[in-house]
Amino acid sequence: MELINAILSTLISFIEHVITTMGPCGISLLMAIESCNIPLPSEAVLPFAGYIVSKGEMNLHVAAFASAIGCVLGSIPSYYLGYFGGRKFVEKYGKYFLVSKKDLEEADKWVEKYGDWAFFLCRMLPVVRTFISLPAGILRAKKRIFFTLTFLGSLVWSYALVYVGLKMGQNLEAFKHIWHKFDIAIVLIFGTLGVVYIYKHFKHLKDS
Numbered sequence: 001m002e003l004i005n006a007i008l009s010t011l012i013s014f015i016e017h018v019i020t021t022m023g024p025c026g027i028s029l030l031m032a033i034e035s036c037n038i039p040l041p042s043e044a045v046l047p048f049a050g051y052i053v054s055k056g057e058m059n060l061h062v063a064a065f066a067s068a069i070g071c072v073l074g075s076i077p078s079y080y081l082g083y084f085g086g087r088k089f090v091e092k093y094g095k096y097f098l099v100s101k102k103d104l105e106e107a108d109k110w111v112e113k114y115g116d117w118a119f120f121l122c123r124m125l126p127v128v129r130t131f132i133s134l135p136a137g138i139l140r141a142k143k144r145i146f147f148t149l150t151f152l153g154s155l156v157w158s159y160a161l162v163y164v165g166l167k168m169g170q171n172l173e174a175f176k177h178i179w180h181k182f183d184i185a186i187v188l189i190f191g192t193l194g195v196v197y198i199y200k201h202f203k204h205l206k207d208s
Contacts, residue, residue: 015045019052024062028070031154035074037099037131042067046158050165060166064158071123071154072147075133079146082137090134099131107135116145123153124160 018026030045049063082090091101106128110118119141122132136146 011040011044012048015048019045019049023058024066027063027066028073031067031070031158032074034130035071035078035133037078037134039130041126042129042157042161043126046161047165047168050162050167051169052165053162054166054169060159060162063162064155067158067162068151068155071158072151075136075147075150078131078133079137079143082134083140084137087138090138094134099134103131104135104138107132111135111139116141116149119146120149120153123150124157129154129157 015030018030020026022029027045027049030040031042034040034042034045046063046067049058049067050060052058053060053063085093087104090099090104094100094104107118107122110122110128110132114121119132119136122128133150
């Protein structure tokens, strides 16, 4: 419990420091990190950006567009890694980039079902959105289409989460009361979900 609380506090402090220090550029940086297959959840980054918006220190549209731009920038190295490395390379070394064979198979199913629009849809889904760039590179998706759909899908996702943070900021006192009352339960729920995700993800990496 204390360990989970400490990890969450450290993560939130890091996000807060980057955004308050760098502004929109900080949002772009954090979202680029997430898109490079590094587990820095946008679900934690963007609501805080929305909170900054609620204080009048940033514009809603600027925050959302900065986030979408960061997603595109972070997708570039992952895309080209898949593009030049190919499937065999990613299947062999993908675990070092936190991408398992099962992740690739899941991405294949999305692309097979929805075609290029999979890149748009996957950018609005938790977890999947972080590793979709590698399969796109492997499949040699057309760059202009891939990066355009990545931007648009990320923009929708960004607006949604920034808006959540905005509404939370506007009703901060009410949320403070709820969080104070249920803070232990909230930490346990998010901590458990995080541990389950990490366990399953790394189990897939080990099996791949």
